[in-house]
Amino acid sequence: MTAAxxxxxxxxxxxxxxxxxxxxxxxxxxxxxxxxxxxxxxASGVRERVGHVSLQAVYEALHALTAAGLVRRIEPAGSPARxxxxxxxxxxxxxxxxxxAVADVDCAVGEAPCLTASDDHxxxxxxxxxxxxxxxxxxxxxxxxxxx
Numbered sequence: 001m002t003a004a005x006x007x008x009x010x011x012x013x014x015x016x017x018x019x020x021x022x023x024x025x026x027x028x029x030x031x032x033x034x035x036x037x038x039x040x041x042x043a044s045g046v047r048e049r050v051g052h053v054s055l056q057a058v059y060e061a062l063h064a065l066t067a068a069g070l071v072r073r074i075e076p077a078g079s080p081a082r083x084x085x086x087x088x089x090x091x092x093x094x095x096x097x098x099x100x101a102v103a104d105v106d107c108a109v110g111e112a113p114c115l116t117a118s119d120d121h122x123x124x125x126x127x128x129x130x131x132x133x134x135x136x137x138x139x140x141x142x143x144x145x146x147x148x
Contacts, residue, residue, distance in 0.1 A: 016068035032085035
């Protein structure tokens with residue numbers, strides 16, 4: 001008995017009701033292999049895989065994949081939008097104030113306290129988006145070195 005293979009990017013696109021194109025497959029693979037990539041980096045990754053693709057086509061595909069839940073868009077304050085392939089969970093992010101590096105942070109442990117608002121104002125809350133701000137290890141080291 002063999003273990004089930006995860007679905008291919010093309011199968012995921014079809015499953016989400018999206019048209020399968022080489023550019024969309026390349027985009028989904030680029031985002032999933034990347035680390036909170038911006039649009040320019042995604043476009044570059046797609047071009048490496050399939051050749052020419054316009055920036056407008058990348059934006060349109062990102063919009064479609066985000067709407068379908070295959071890609072997640074995050075927008076830390078003061079930063080351009082970034083995209084990631086980790087979807088379907090309630091994770092958060094930590095952002096370096098100096099270099100802009102972004103890393104995933106799992107939700108607090110226990111009974112999903114980050115989904116319990118002190119006052120929901122009657123809203124049915126589905127997700128919480130938390131961004132922790134600080135300095136990444138590299139920037140912390142360089143700042144402490146320059147302070148000496």
